[in-house]
Amino acid sequence: xxxxxxxxxxxxxEPEAAQRLLTAGVEAFAERGYHATTTRDIAGRAxxxxxxxxxxxxxxxxxxxxxxxxxxxxxxxxxxxxxxxEGAAGxxxxxxxxxxxxxxxxxxxxxxxxxxxxxxxxxxxxxxIVALRRDIDRLLRGIIEDGVRDGEFAVAxxxxxxxxxLSLCVDVARWFSAAGSRSPDELGELYAGLVGRMVAAPGGxxxxxx
Amino acid sequence: xxxxxxxxxxxxxEPEAAQRLLTAGVEAFAERGYHATTTRDIAGRAxxxxxxxxxxxxxxxxxxxxxxxxxxxxxxxxxxxxxxxEGAAGxxxxxxxxxxxxxxxxxxxxxxxxxxxxxxxxxxxxxxIVALRRDIDRLLRGIIEDGVRDGEFAVAxxxxxxxxxLSLCVDVARWFSAAGSRSPDELGELYAGLVGRMVAAPGGxxxxxx
DNA sequence: GCGCGGCCTAAGCGCTTGCTCAGCTTCGGG
DNA sequence: CCCGAAGCTGAGCAAGCGCTTAGGCCGCGC
Numbered sequence: 001x002x003x004x005x006x007x008x009x010x011x012x013x014e015p016e017a018a019q020r021l022l023t024a025g026v027e028a029f030a031e032r033g034y035h036a037t038t039t040r041d042i043a044g045r046a047x048x049x050x051x052x053x054x055x056x057x058x059x060x061x062x063x064x065x066x067x068x069x070x071x072x073x074x075x076x077x078x079x080x081x082x083x084x085x086e087g088a089a090g091x092x093x094x095x096x097x098x099x100x101x102x103x104x105x106x107x108x109x110x111x112x113x114x115x116x117x118x119x120x121x122x123x124x125x126x127x128x129i130v131a132l133r134r135d136i137d138r139l140l141r142g143i144i145e146d147g148v149r150d151g152e153f154a155v156a157x158x159x160x161x162x163x164x165x166l167s168l169c170v171d172v173a174r175w176f177s178a179a180g181s182r183s184p185d186e187l188g189e190l191y192a193g194l195v196g197r198m199v200a201a202p203g204g205x206x207x208x209x210x
Numbered sequence: 211x212x213x214x215x216x217x218x219x220x221x222x223x224e225p226e227a228a229q230r231l232l233t234a235g236v237e238a239f240a241e242r243g244y245h246a247t248t249t250r251d252i253a254g255r256a257x258x259x260x261x262x263x264x265x266x267x268x269x270x271x272x273x274x275x276x277x278x279x280x281x282x283x284x285x286x287x288x289x290x291x292x293x294x295x296e297g298a299a300g301x302x303x304x305x306x307x308x309x310x311x312x313x314x315x316x317x318x319x320x321x322x323x324x325x326x327x328x329x330x331x332x333x334x335x336x337x338x339i340v341a342l343r344r345d346i347d348r349l350l351r352g353i354i355e356d357g358v359r360d361g362e363f364a365v366a367x368x369x370x371x372x373x374x375x376l377s378l379c380v381d382v383a384r385w386f387s388a389a390g391s392r393s394p395d396e397l398g399e400l401y402a403g404l405v406g407r408m409v410a411a412p413g414g415x416x417x418x419x420x
Numbered sequence: 421g422c423g424c425g426g427c428c429t430a431a432g433c434g435c436t437t438g439c440t441c442a443g444c445t446t447c448g449g450g
Numbered sequence: 451c452c453c454g455a456a457g458c459t460g461a462g463c464a465a466g467c468g469c470t471t472a473g474g475c476c477g478c479g480c
Contacts, residue, residue: 017457033329035245039438049459054439056457116326116384119243160392160400163385164378171381174326175373182370190370194408227427249468259429264469266427 010070018056020046022070025063030109034064034120064117065125071107071114072132076139078103083139089147093199094192096143097169102188104172111173140166147199154201165195220280228266230256232280235273240319244274244330274327275335281317281324282342286349288313293349299357303409304402306353307379312398314382321383350376354409364411375405 010019024045028037039060043050057063082096104111121129141162147153155161169191176187220229234255238247249270253260267273292306314321331339351372357363365371379401386397 015457033243033245035243036330038436040436048457050438051440051460052458060438120246156403157400160397161404164401164404167381167385168374168378171377171384174381175377187370190367191374193366194371194374197410198404198407200407225427248466250466258427260468261430261470262428270468 015056017046017048017052021048021053021056021063022067026067026110026113029064029067029117030112034113034117061120061122061125064113065121065129067110067113068117068121068125068129069132071110072129072136075100075103075111075114076132076136079136079139083143089143089150089152090196090200093143093147094196096140097165097195098188098192100166101169101172101191102184104169105176105182105184105187108173108176108178111170115170115173137162137166144199152201153199155199161199165198168195225266227256227258227262231258231263231266231273232277236277236320236323239274239277239327240322244323244327271330271332271335274323275331275339277320277323278327278331278335278339279342281320282339282346285310285313285321285324286342286346289346289349293353299353299360299362300406300410303353303357304406306350307375307405308398308402310376311379311382311401312394314379315386315392315394315397318383318386318388321380325380325383347372347376357409362411363409365409371409375408378405 010022021042024042025037028041028045031037032041039053040050042060042063043053046052053060053063057066078099079096082092082099085092085095087095104115118126118129141159144153144155144158144162144165148155148158172187172191176182176184182190220232231252234252235247238251238255241247242251249263250260252270252273253263256262263270263273267276288309289306292302292309295302295305297305314325328336328339351369354363354365354368354372354375358365358368382397382401386394392400
């Protein structure tokens, strides 16, 4: 559906200055939170005057929305690629968790904004983002349902388990620090293993490996 | 160490007005976040004028700190009670997860403030809170270490798994809604089962139940 | 019965905020 | 050579912020 490779940053945003504002916004929002960040701070980080922000974005909230939408689309792309890939449900679930957790670790500043600043969005923008989030939930739940149908997984509460798996990965953005001892790759591997054990049917191949 | 029963709210805070301000602060901070909440809003919810807040708390940040400290102490108490209880590591871990997840669901507004507004604390207050959080991590990790030593658990990365278990429970505060279909009790049960599978040694009693 | 400390309010101070606006520069097309 | 659009700035406005201050009320000790 879309190439999952890490394109440099914000890819193809219109003028280069708008791109700089987006990355400055991500940094500032991730550090201090949306409400504690001033437009002067964002503009300063992007190397321009406060007024310049309003040439590229109508409001501060729209800047947040653009960040949030791009981030959510990227996150959905990651889950979608795993869901639509080849292989048994166990393999696809492992791929999804590995990549999703890894993304939240590697891009933890973006992910922080994406996951924890939803409440600052306006009503219409919020609705658009919620639709993307429902997609993500639906895709992940689909993989688990496949595994249950095939007898590969034994899961009593599928929606609850899907929610727990997503929750586990999302929360990485809260605590992950680049200075920590774990690399994003190692974390993805750890989490894929933990989730594998969570859903595996007793006697299944995945039960013991970690 | 301390009775874990749910005392009404803020228990024994000095004058009743300070207590009202604390609960008003929790509600407001949980809804909008610390920085988006005004002292006028907090005072209004508590039924008093903005100036009254400063009779009971020196600053808005101190009000947050008091909320955060009480919340963290309660959270640590829950984990400590489970860690120090009788029984095998598997039972103690299940008790810890069940109670910890349940608390984050039932008191999700308090938990939201406790878990997501740390960055708004001043330096000294932050350090005090971090000490409490390290306690919580240490207690939970201790249970898992016990289980590994006894051969009851098979866990390759103990600190990573402990982190994941706490993370899973903490994130409940982010998404849990009282209007949702799951009760705090059901959620605690679900999570205790999921975590049990995450750590259980193959062939152990817990492996299949859910 | 009077003073005094605890609790509270009305008013408002100094400052920062999101955002606007008039005007400057730069640059490609006719 | 000029024009207009695009990109940007310095200055600043109205509103809202955290917090202070002067003063009023109430109840208890003496």
